[in-house]
Amino acid sequence: MKVLLGIVFILFFTTWVGATPITLDSQTLALAQMPQDSLEDLVYTTEGIHKVDVLNALSWKIKFSNPNRSYRLAKQARDFAESLNYPMGVAFANKHMGLARTNQGRYREALSLVFEEIEMRKALQDTMGIAIANNNIGYILRQQKNYDLALEYFRRSLELTAEKVYLPSLRALTLNSVGHIYRIQGSYELSEKAHLESLAVLDEGQELGKFARATTLNNLGKLYLEQNQYGRALLYFFETLELEEQLNNPLRQSQSINNISLAYLGNNKLDSAQFYAEKGMVIARTIDNKAPLRDLEHTCALIYKAMGNFEMAYLHESRYANLNDSLLMAEKETEISTLENRFLSTQKQNEIDLLNERQAAQDAELRKVRLTNYGIIGLALFIFVIAGLLYLNNRLKRRANLILLAQKNEVRKQRDELEQSNLHLNKVNHEMDSFMYRVSHDLRSPLTSVMGLISLASQEQDTTKRDQYLQLMQKSLKKLDGFIQDIIDVTRNNRQDVKYVEINLKAMVKEYFDQYKYHDGRTDIVCEYESKGLANLINDEYRLGIILSNLISNAIRYSTEYREDAVVKVSTQIDEERALIQVRDNGPGITEEHQAKIFDMFFRGENVTGGSGLGLYIVKETVEKIGGNIRVASEVRHGATFTLELPNQKLGTEKQSPSIGLEQVLNA
Structure with missing residues (x-):
């Protein structure tokens, strides 16, 4: 029973397989199917809007394995597309930037980027792009555990894709996302229905079709695993792993292998469970996402515990705890902005609802309804303006306080410098007074002595005494010369x-x-x-x-x-x-x-x-x-x-x- 609880605990820790964001558009599908090395070469050999498409495709290609670089490539594509006045390229780049931020757990930025993309798609009248963006918003909200609002955006995506025949993978992935949320909420029948419908509409001939099929198969495997149907779960997990290996996605491979290990563990086939857990850890250590390695460490702890090898169980549980603490710290940093993110999504939704009400009011015949709607809009705008003014006032106060504090610090610093300068000037003045006094004295003393000796020598007739006077004069002049040389040394030392x-x-x-x-x-x-x-x-x-x-x-x-x-x-x-x-x-x-x-x-x-x-x-x-x-x-x-x-x-x-x-x- 404890092993089964551990398996359920790990299933709820996994993050990607339930509802995967859709980012690949038909315009970049052919490019995205190329090997990564070929795309890297094209970045340096293409020009114009084609280079924008290559950058977007390469960003999508490495979205899981290297989300940091994926974001940089998408941003480069957006900047280049803006310089070329290529709005479709800007929209694609915004989409991929949002995905990269999502894979980094920076959901606030991701939501902002996807909402911007929706506005761009509306201007381009791109219904399929809007459907994909709604799916991506639903995925981000699911990551934040805002399941009801996530389902609403997934349903919007399904409504848009039902109007025309679009890529089957788009509708399949959206159904898969809905099925995943139903599974989290415990509605297993609804979850199974959604996943099976997803499989029914898939087109396996395209890379995105394989991607969507792998996601759906994995979710079905997890659904059966939670219901202790280990044989059925393993069938779906092995088929998922085969597709992930074809897609060369090490992140999803490691998590599929972890699910296989959990199914074997639940079926009490401990050697097989151990084999696949260790295989998954080898792959997990090659990627820059700690979550799969954390889940595999916990799986290994459960396996060794079931084997009775408590020393190894303790070792893997300790590693799991360290990795989990590291990831929880990162999650807590994002939780701080969760409420603000929800407010942002709700605010955007309110804006959309108000626009719809305004459109309905224009077609309505009753003036009363029209005036009421305008009143609602006016009240909302008034509240928004008041909130904005209060926020701006708070920002200005904080900025003024910071400026005042900086000015006080600057005044204090200048005052300290002035005090130091005054002390230094006092020292210089003292040295100057002493210098002038001693110079005047030490210069005058030998000169006075020489003048007296000259007077005596001029009156002396004795040659011997006159020579003595001359020697004394020479001694005084040497003393004067030495003093002048010292003054020269002081000056040269400072100037030269x-x-x-x-x-x-x-x-x-x-x-x-x-x-x-x-x-x-x-x-x-x-x-x-x-x-x-x-x-x-x-x-x-x-x-x-x-x-x-x-x-x-x-x-x-x-x-x-x-x-x-x-x-x-x-x-x-x-x-x-x-x-x-x-x-x-x-x-x-x-x-x-x-x-x-x-x-x-x-x-x-x-x-x-x-x-x-x-x-x-x-x-x-x-x-x-x-x-x-x-x-x-x-x-x-x-x-x-x-x-x-x-x-x-x-x-x-x-x-x-x-x-x-x-x-x-x-x-x-």
């Missing part, structure tokens, strides 16, 4: 573009060792260099020279003034990504309280004479300009170590970004 070149660090360090190691006439200064990793670094050679020149000259200067055994060591470690450069000395060191200030503009430590106070400020600004960082470690009386970390750049990757700071204020 970064340019990456390959730098030999060993040669650059040796150059600055040779330049400064004879400080104050000393010849015993020990200058050491140690390197690891790569020999060369790619970065800005000019700026790296400023950095190393300042650090090496400072290290030599303070070491020689503090110790007789002055030692300065530069070590480098370079890899593909970065370079680590350390400059060590055994000088007096830097106190902890001064370490946080040594990179400030014009900062000089205690007991430090000479120098502009700009050297380490220039070093830090230059390091940051080329994307690096610098830090200092020092203990008093144990020297200092400056550590540079610089990126090893790639040639030709310079990115210039304008700086905003003291240099720009100076150049304004």
Whole structure:
């Protein structure tokens, strides 16, 4: 009994075989019968309206196996048909777009597209096209379990096809759809009658005839399966599978095989049931629709449970649960729009009814009936306008709130940027005040000294003292020249573009060792260099020279003034990504309280004479300009170590970004 309940449960999970939408029109029937590869070739070799027909036929061909691409092809056909003013091609494309959305479970879009198609068919006076569209609407409504309204649209399709002789497959598929709904509602006699009538009108000579026959046979098999008539059910299922293999439809093949497995399971032929279930799973894994695989996993669970193999039953039941959860999540997303979809279909139906009433009123003799109908129409329009205005008002309010929120966020952002700009400007103003004061002082001091020495030298008769005055003047002018050079370095660092070149660090360090190691006439200064990793670094050679020149000259200067055994060591470690450069000395060191200030503009430590106070400020600004960082470690009386970390750049990757700071204020 539990097995039979499981079979019934799976039957109600299947989605396609009960009522299949009709999409193929006589105009594209011949094309659709061609192999897919041939149609793919025709897409690139045809022009004009014939290309539209090829795109529509190819879209129909892959409607089940690849609904995403089917939709794209149909949309391409519609756009092309519109550009050619080919209304019939537009209508066909709308039909196939609706089918693709239906196969994706996007029923709201599908309904909208099919209703648009009906209006196009009316303009073209295409009765058969209208009948097919009504059938498709009924199919979509059936998918949404709106069975009564679906039956109404199927009956309209049957009424239209009864007036003239159309494709037998059209009427057969519509009867098949009606029979499927009767089966869902438990009216088995009505269902069997509709399906048998469907078989009676089919034309097997066309591909769509095979398609319709397969659908009807499958539904008859399911009808008998639900009534536990397994032998009759298997006959119809095997005939269905044969037709599906001819149509090369893997989706429907896998679901037909699942039905065969269920019939064998109900008949307690477990080995046969297992064989066909596993065969169906192989096919189901090749398509992009999870529903057949989900149903087959559940069927396998029932089979293994009946065999007593509970481990395999649990494995397949777990897979079934995971797939079912995934599909239910997608279904719940569509359920949110179900009520709106029903409203849309009801609204379209109301519009059709109102048009019919208006036509009847024109032929009626009684003015009272005519006025009453106009009153109904006016009331409906009034309600529609009021509803539209309320909806528009709500949309406008929401949009206004979003705009207001965006404006508030923008104001907040601008305020934060303004605050940051103010802080930056305050810093620049402070640096400017300090800079102007120190520049005026440090420029005037050596000039005043030189002027005094010139006055003394002009009055001195002793040649020896006059030479001493000249040496003092030279020292003051060198100090002035060094200060001016520091100002030039500040300006160039901010203004000059970064340019990456390959730098030999060993040669650059040796150059600055040779330049400064004879400080104050000393010849015993020990200058050491140690390197690891790569020999060369790619970065800005000019700026790296400023950095190393300042650090090496400072290290030599303070070491020689503090110790007789002055030692300065530069070590480098370079890899593909970065370079680590350390400059060590055994000088007096830097106190902890001064370490946080040594990179400030014009900062000089205690007991430090000479120098502009700009050297380490220039070093830090230059390091940051080329994307690096610098830090200092020092203990008093144990020297200092400056550590540079610089990126090893790639040639030709310079990115210039304008700086905003003291240099720009100076150049304004």
